[in-house]
Amino acid sequence: MTNEALLIGHYAEIALKGGNRHLFERALLRAARARLPAGSTVDLQGSRLLARLPAGVAVEAGVSALQRCFGIVSVRPARRLPRPAELQVLTDEAVLMARASGAKSFKINARRADKRFALNSPALNREVGGAVSAATGLQVDLHHPDLEIGLDVREDAFYLWGATLPGPGGLPTGTAGRALVLMSGGIDSPVAAYLAAKRGLLLSAAYFHTFPYTGEGTRQKVIDLCRALAAYTGDVRLWVGHFTDVQVAIQERVPEPLRTLVVRRMMLRIAEEFCRRERAGALVTGDSLGQVASQTLEALTAVGEVAALPLLRPLIAADKTEIVALARQIGTYEVSVRPFDDCCTVFAPKHPRTRPTRAEVRDAERDLEVDALVAAAVARSERLRVTVAGVAAYPPGGA
Amino acid sequence: MAATHDALGAYLDNAATTPVLPEAAAAMAAVLGADPASRRAGLFANPSAVHRWGLAAAERVAEARRAVAAVLGTTAAEVVFTSGGTEANHLGILGHCRAGVRRGRHLVTTATEHRSVLSAVAVLAAEGWQVTYVPVGRDGRVRPEDVLAAVRPDTILVTLAHVNNEIGAMQPVRRIADALRHAFGRGEGPRFHVDAVQALGKVDADYGAWGVDSASVSAHKVGGPKGVGALYLRRGTRLLPPVPGGEQEGGLRPGTENVPGIVGFGAALASRAQPAGALLRPLKLRLLAGLIQALPGVEVNGPDPADAEAAAPHIVNLSFAAVTPLPAEVLLHALEGVGIACSAGSACSARRPEPSHVLAALGLPDARVRGSLRFSLGPCTGPAAIDWAVRHAPTAIASLVRLEGRR
Numbered sequence: 140m141t142n143e144a145l146l147i148g149h150y151a152e153i154a155l156k157g158g159n160r161h162l163f164e165r166a167l168l169r170a171a172r173a174r175l176p177a178g179s180t181v182d183l184q185g186s187r188l189l190a191r192l193p194a195g196v197a198v199e200a201g202v203s204a205l206q207r208c209f210g211i212v213s214v215r216p217a218r219r220l221p222r223p224a225e226l227q228v229l230t231d232e233a234v235l236m237a238r239a240s241g242a243k244s245f246k247i248n249a250r251r252a253d254k255r256f257a258l259n260s261p262a263l264n265r266e267v268g269g270a271v272s273a274a275t276g277l278q279v280d281l282h283h284p285d286l287e288i289g290l291d292v293r294e295d296a297f298y299l300w301g302a303t304l305p306g307p308g309g310l311p312t313g314t315a316g317r318a319l320v321l322m323s324g325g326i327d328s329p330v331a332a333y334l335a336a337k338r339g340l341l342l343s344a345a346y347f348h349t350f351p352y353t354g355e356g357t358r359q360k361v362i363d364l365c366r367a368l369a370a371y372t373g374d375v376r377l378w379v380g381h382f383t384d385v386q387v388a389i390q391e392r393v394p395e396p397l398r399t400l401v402v403r404r405m406m407l408r409i410a411e412e413f414c415r416r417e418r419a420g421a422l423v424t425g426d427s428l429g430q431v432a433s434q435t436l437e438a439l440t441a442v443g444e445v446a447a448l449p450l451l452r453p454l455i456a457a458d459k460t461e462i463v464a465l466a467r468q469i470g471t472y473e474v475s476v477r478p479f480d481d482c483c484t485v486f487a488p489k490h491p492r493t494r495p496t497r498a499e500v501r502d503a504e505r506d507l508e509v510d511a512l513v514a515a516a517v518a519r520s521e522r523l524r525v526t527v528a529g530v531a532a533y534p535p536g537g538a
Numbered sequence: 539m540a541a542t543h544d545a546l547g548a549y550l551d552n553a554a555t556t557p558v559l560p561e562a563a564a565a566m567a568a569v570l571g572a573d574p575a576s577r578r579a580g581l582f583a584n585p586s587a588v589h590r591w592g593l594a595a596a597e598r599v600a601e602a603r604r605a606v607a608a609v610l611g612t613t614a615a616e617v618v619f620t621s622g623g624t625e626a627n628h629l630g631i632l633g634h635c636r637a638g639v640r641r642g643r644h645l646v647t648t649a650t651e652h653r654s655v656l657s658a659v660a661v662l663a664a665e666g667w668q669v670t671y672v673p674v675g676r677d678g679r680v681r682p683e684d685v686l687a688a689v690r691p692d693t694i695l696v697t698l699a700h701v702n703n704e705i706g707a708m709q710p711v712r713r714i715a716d717a718l719r720h721a722f723g724r725g726e727g728p729r730f731h732v733d734a735v736q737a738l739g740k741v742d743a744d745y746g747a748w749g750v751d752s753a754s755v756s757a758h759k760v761g762g763p764k765g766v767g768a769l770y771l772r773r774g775t776r777l778l779p780p781v782p783g784g785e786q787e788g789g790l791r792p793g794t795e796n797v798p799g800i801v802g803f804g805a806a807l808a809s810r811a812q813p814a815g816a817l818l819r820p821l822k823l824r825l826l827a828g829l830i831q832a833l834p835g836v837e838v839n840g841p842d843p844a845d846a847e848a849a850a851p852h853i854v855n856l857s858f859a860a861v862t863p864l865p866a867e868v869l870l871h872a873l874e875g876v877g878i879a880c881s882a883g884s885a886c887s888a889r890r891p892e893p894s895h896v897l898a899a900l901g902l903p904d905a906r907v908r909g910s911l912r913f914s915l916g917p918c919t920g921p922a923a924i925d926w927a928v929r930h931a932p933t934a935i936a937s938l939v940r941l942e943g944r945r
Contacts, residue, residue: 255603351871352864387939485868 142232144198147298148188148306149504150203165211166311166339174204176297180205184293185252209337209424211306220297222520225288226258229297230270232298235475236301241523242285244278245271253294263290307337308525315339318451320380320416320423321406322346322364324357327454329364329427329471330462334453335423343417344375345410347382352485356477363433363474365525371469374526378413381519382406385512386486396492397503399433403442404500406452407514412517414448421449428455432491461531491501548923548932550825552759553703553853554881554914558802559761559812559917559920566763571599577924583919585795586786586896591867591876592647602804609807610734610753612770616855618787622767623735624654626754629769629790631658632779633665634695634729642692643667646685646728649899650674652703655733656895659697676900677841678707678846683718687716693728700753704896705840705851706911708741715749729775735759735767737806740815740852751775756793757803760814761917764801785903811917818915819844819851819923824856825913828928833935835860839897839910848925855897861910862938866911871936873911878932881912 150167164183171188174497178193179201188211192201200215206216217234220228237245244394258266267290277286318333318340336342346361349377358379365375369503385405393401410422426434433442443450454462466472492499524531549557567573571582580591603614610617620626635645647659649671660704663669670688671682685696696718698709705823711732718727734753739760745753752775755766769790771777777790784792806812826843829837840849858869866882872919873880897907913927 351873351934354867354869354871354874390939484687485864 141217141221143191143336145217145219146190146192146198146201146205146218147217147300148190148208148211149213150186150188150210150306151200151212159273163210163311166313167208168212170208170373171205171527174207174370176200176204178205203463206304206306208311209307209309209339209371210311212308213306214304216302216304218300220299222294222296224297224488225419226266226497227300228314229290230267233267233271234274234295235292236288236299237275237277237286240286240301242277242422244280244284245286245288246279246281246284247256247271247290249290251292253292254312255425256292256377263292266316273504274485277500282286291464304305309337310339312336312339315344316421317341317344317417318421318423319343319410319417319419321425322361322377322412323425324360324364324426324475326466326472326475327427327430327462329368329425329475330465331423331425332368333371333465333469334423336368336450339373340421342368342372342375343413345378345380345406345413347380347409349386352383352386352414360474360477362523362525362530364471366527366529367469367471367474369525369527374524374531375499376417377523377525378410379411379415379520379521379523380406381516385516387411388512392506393503394527395488396487396490397495397500398436399491400441400495401501401503401507402505403433403443403484405509405516407442407446408509408513409516409520411446411448412513413520423451423453426452427457427459430459432493434495437494437496438492441495443495463516484494488509543875548616549879549914549918550913550923550927551879551881553914555658555758556761556763557652557918558758558763559806561811562791562802562806562810564760566802569595569798569801570843572802582797585797590734594791598796598801598804599797602800603805606768607770608753609739610755610770612746612749613773616746616770616773618771618790619756619795619803620745620767620769620791621756621765621796622751622758623652623733623756624767625791626756626767626779627654627731627735628653628658629731630731630752630754630771630781631655631695631697632661633730633790634731634775634777635662636780637696637776638729642694644670644690644693645695645697646670646672646688646693646880648672648674648680648709650678650698650702650704650707650835650896650941651699652699652735653772654734655697658905671792674899678702678896678900679841679848680703680709680714681712681757682710685714686717686721689721689728691875695731697731697733699733699735700743701734701741701811701850702840702896703736703853705900706736706843706857706893706914707841708737708848710842710847712744712748717750734770734851736853739812740818740850744771746772748943752777757799758805759916760803760806761809762803762806763799766796766803768803784903806917809917811915813915815851815921818919819846822851822913822915822917824921825927826856826914827926828924829856829931832928832932833858833861837906839900839902839906847909852919853912854914855910855912857906857910858935859904861935862940863905864938865908867910868938869911869935872934873931876934878927878931878934879916882910896928 174195180191182189184422204215205211247264247268249260289300322328322344365377569581571577581595583591585596603617606617607614624898672684672688700711714772729751732750735756738755751772753770758764779790787809837857843849843854870882894906
């Protein structure tokens, strides 16, 4: 057996999950296998995940894959030195790592999971640190080292790493059920979807297509947003809701200041029908309190009352700058700012009601055949399966 | 609302691009070397190579050069192949100006030019050149005397589009060339560059005889492939090319020739399917009459479409603002829904609506500009497409939601 490169993924929170722990670990393994490059192997050891990449695959590709597995809190590209082995093997590897890093100062951070090992952690720090210092001339700096070499003595092997990279955190995809996010093509909704999915949700999405008032470009944009999300959550089931007739009916029969609110109520009603067909247990929106006229507390209340399912609003307290920063980080921002109009610009009332009462909004729907419009819209909607690669045939084996 | 037509019933966006004509595709296939027969024929060879296959490829390029020259009224030696109309405009405009920089730094153009011309002009303006924009009338045309009046002793270049790409307005190129020659004498005074991308094959052009110094054209507007164009450059005219080096194309355009593209360009121009403008104008007028009859209030932007002096035969720009206040993008999608392809007169996004600079230059009110669509005909536009459009466009637009009460 020789030294090998691998990735160590830590998953702190799952370790707390008591009796369900094996379910979480299974979900994490499934996600890691799906995201890692083909040919990788994944195992669990203690409270950590060990991933081995096939020959020729860059470590960065593996790191990026694990950074897209919810549940992982940190990723360490590491070397594994199988035991039994002399301490010399360990110090040699540490010296190599220090030389390759280009650092000027370092420290050793050792731990001894195998308590039968002769040296305890402080002794290991001294021993390995001394050897590295002697061989490379690098300074030991316990407080602000350029390089921190972690090492772990386990029964099966020594493990060494030079960097600890952040994981996405959260809980493994699929451990919290399924939710359906309402996607407009804007910046907020994909970020809301990401945050909801981070807590272990499988994702479905609904986009309301209002052709010809919105073009195919907007629909493609939403598909591309789902592709970006699929890199974190696996396949996204995207419902393309046929919304034109609903929108036209609203334009004809609802007083102008309340139209946006009624549009949103209709979208929620249709989305809830999608949820029923998907066995999704919650709705997710990108609402952020006070961002636009339809996001005042009164407006959120007047819209939200039509939903029987829980309405998750992960961005409710987020500022636009925070949302944009996260959108850039997860790779949805560039898609969201593509210049395709959404129908809001055509249908937006000049003076929307910002503090509606619920009674007022219900009254505005008086002339609307709500149930018939919802049923007709659902019947003409289309369901797509969006993967990282694009739209895939649906369904592969039934839903 | 009718169901979306995936198939094109009426492709009326030929000013954006045209489908490749079968003759062009066949001619291209013969020089690609992708199939055994064309590989054995050796026409995929580099036309600069000295073996006979290279010479044969060079002969195909020469044939295409003659075809382009014939349509422009020039000699083949005066044709330089480029990567398209944009590069041809940049080569002509920047090339003339940089060659003449010691005599002055002033050029004359209009505000309605294509973006590729305006971007070349902007490059010069950033280098300290002064630019005079000759005003256009409500019909989008300049008067030759206004052009002449804008020329100063330090004017190096006059550049105009023969046919405007958005409204089809035709500039009096011949009269302007005459006026310049009359005022300054042959070969003296400013150089005259013509953006002939939309004019090629559609309107009479005899640039050599008229005294035009350079003209840019593009293959994909006339049933040729994308990625190839040409600059006509009057014999003996000195240009300083923006990208120097290389022996190809008289040293003006370095890089191995795009032989398949060039050959496709020539074949498209020589094709029997290449429609003369005289064939397209009646079709355009039928489309116009049909739309105006079904949708009273539709207005023409730019020149009188029936006036063969003022309006190109294949482009018409219509405003639907009096029919509906909906923006052009929505109308475009509504037509898309019944299988009709056209173009919005403005490049518009939800966050940054930018009305067409051409329509704005005509002095049209903003609402009229935002509700404008361009319909353009080409080599594959037959009577059936026009019938389709006249039958389906009015219903598609009439079925759009009425928003009048709101604005």
